[in-house]
Amino acid sequence: MINHNLKIYNTLTRTTKKFEPIHVGHVGMYVCGPTVYNNAHLGNARTFVSFDVVFRYLQHLGYKVRYVRNITDAGHLENDADEGEDKITKKAKLEQLEPMEIVQRYTIDFHHVMDAFNALPPSIEPTATGHIIEQIEMTKQIMSNGFAYESNGTIYFDVEKFAKENNYTALTGRNLDDLLNGTRELGGQVDKRGRLDFALWIKAKPEHIMRWPSPWGEGFPGWHVECSAMSKKYLGDRFDIHGGGMDLAPTHHTNEIAQNVACNHHKTPINYWMHTNMLTVNGQKMSKSLGNSFLPFELFSGSHNLLDKAYSPMTVRFFMLQAHYRSTLDFSNEALLAAEKGFARLMNAMKLLDDLKSSATSTCDISELKTNIYAAMDDDFNTPITLAHLFEGVRIVNSVNDGKESISESDKSELVKLMRSMVFDVLGLKLENAIHTDKIDGLMNMILDVRTDAKSRKDFSTSDLIRDKLKEIGFEIKDGKEGTSYTIN
Numbered sequence: 028m029i030n031h032n033l034k035i036y037n038t039l040t041r042t043t044k045k046f047e048p049i050h051v052g053h054v055g056m057y058v059c060g061p062t063v064y065n066n067a068h069l070g071n072a073r074t075f076v077s078f079d080v081v082f083r084y085l086q087h088l089g090y091k092v093r094y095v096r097n098i099t100d101a102g103h104l105e106n107d108a109d110e111g112e113d114k115i116t117k118k119a120k121l122e123q124l125e126p127m128e129i130v131q132r133y134t135i136d137f138h139h140v141m142d143a144f145n146a147l148p149p150s151i152e153p154t155a156t157g158h159i160i161e162q163i164e165m166t167k168q169i170m171s172n173g174f175a176y177e178s179n180g181t182i183y184f185d186v187e188k189f190a191k192e193n194n195y196t197a198l199t200g201r202n203l204d205d206l207l208n209g210t211r212e213l214g215g216q217v218d219k220r221g222r223l224d225f226a227l228w229i230k231a232k233p234e235h236i237m238r239w240p241s242p243w244g245e246g247f248p249g250w251h252v253e254c255s256a257m258s259k260k261y262l263g264d265r266f267d268i269h270g271g272g273m274d275l276a277p278t279h280h281t282n283e284i285a286q287n288v289a290c291n292h293h294k295t296p297i298n299y300w301m302h303t304n305m306l307t308v309n310g311q312k313m314s315k316s317l318g319n320s321f322l323p324f325e326l327f328s329g330s331h332n333l334l335d336k337a338y339s340p341m342t343v344r345f346f347m348l349q350a351h352y353r354s355t356l357d358f359s360n361e362a363l364l365a366a367e368k369g370f371a372r373l374m375n376a377m378k379l380l381d382d383l384k385s386s387a388t389s390t391c392d393i394s395e396l397k398t399n400i401y402a403a404m405d406d407d408f409n410t411p412i413t414l415a416h417l418f419e420g421v422r423i424v425n426s427v428n429d430g431k432e433s434i435s436e437s438d439k440s441e442l443v444k445l446m447r448s449m450v451f452d453v454l455g456l457k458l459e460n461a462i463h464t465d466k467i468d469g470l471m472n473m474i475l476d477v478r479t480d481a482k483s484r485k486d487f488s489t490s491d492l493i494r495d496k497l498k499e500i501g502f503e504i505k506d507g508k509e510g511t512s513y514t515i516n
């Protein structure tokens with residue numbers, strides 16, 4: 028029996044309740060993964076870092092967790108109304124590549140980003156293209172249960188019929204009539220009966236590259252059915268936690284629930300729905316059209332015009348954890364700089380921890396610290412409060428190190444265990460190579476001074492050689508009005 032008091036906020040019930048798994052000691056968790064047609068963006072990274080902490084903390088509490096996070100490599104259309112092209116097909120045409128080349132490239136990029144953030148790989152990472160049979164089977168089952176119909180080779184989910192017997196909008200609590208009124212009229216060319224109906228299986232047009240045979244002719248699966256089919260396969264008809272970005276709740280997750288209920292007949296297929304909030308930059312929504320959206324690797328290299336400098340992956344992870352996953356996270360140079368300092372202070376204390384001198388008595392209360400830290404994590408994974416308490420730990424470490432406080436041997440071993448397990452195992456932070464930023468910066472400034480000196484002596488062959496050699500090893504030099512700067516690629 029796992030002894031804890033973990034409470035989780037459930038989007039479905041809009042309440043925070045004690046976590047009770049379906050099977051004692053086990054947790055099944057599904058998180059909607061990326062659509063691999065582009066570089067992993069920061070909003071996604073935040074979502075997956077948040078669920079990485081959930082995964083890590085559940086394991087830390089002693090649960091055996093099966094964490095499934097899918098890769099969408101087919102079926103995700105450009106908009107939610109089953110219109111437009113498949114995102115991967117569109118990119119493949121644009122770049123004149125096979126769709127699977129696009130999938131391969133961006134899956135690797137995604138894993139690269141997850142590794143940089145020290146996010147643990149999920150237990151299973153299924154792909155949509157690897158589960159076409161399961162998606163066809165689920166579509167057949169929903170049809171035979173009477174909740175889907177065929178129209179011209181495409182299979183639609185009958186939302187109106189489903190909503191007569193079930194609360195279709197339970198997840199968001201929206202009013203169904205308002206939703207209907209807010210959805211535009213069906214055009215003459217659309218085959219579906221109701222405005223809210225969505226495709227489970229889509230008939231492939233002749234030019235569509237990604238296509239599979241089905242009982243209804245050649246086509247490809249709808250995006251929503253992918254997650255229902257794969258969560259059913261690996262976690263069963265009912266499971267504990269389903270997560271994703273909050274933008275997925277109104278359509279993708281609402282439709283996932285409808286499919287699960289229509290297929291499996293369980294009224295509550297998922298017990299806890301968890302959603303992460305959005306990112307903002309200097310208080311504004313992060314968006315490509317506003318030009319304020321940067322990629323994880325642009326943060327790590329500082330190569331975006333909104334960034335004053337590069338920030339290490341662990342600085343960014345620490346920064347993300349300073350906000351609760353259900354709050355917006357606002358990126359700014361000031362906030363990132365503050366996070367960099369905070370992270371360095373924390374890591375400095377982690378390095379001092381082992382070598383602290385113990386005394387006969389303690390002047391510090393480690394058990395209170397432990398209680399506070401677990402209470403914060405148990406409160407819906409409240410990482411900002413957890414960090415605040417960990418900094419009380421940092422204060423104790425520094426005070427003992429400075430001889431201002433004393434710690435007994437047993438308290439010291441408790442403190443070491445607590446700090447290590449929380450900082451490294453649960454929050455997933457790690458020591459970064461000590462020679463990073465400061466020392467590289469000093470070294471680079473020295474090299475750039477030599478180059479400036481060569482230029483002033485009109486020794487351009489030397490200054491160009493320095494620039495070219497640096498470029499070869501990944502340092503890009505920019506000569507500007509206010510001197511020369513560099514970025515790491």
Ligand SMILES: [Zn+2]
Pocket residue numbers: 058059060254279
């Ligand atoms: Zn999904």
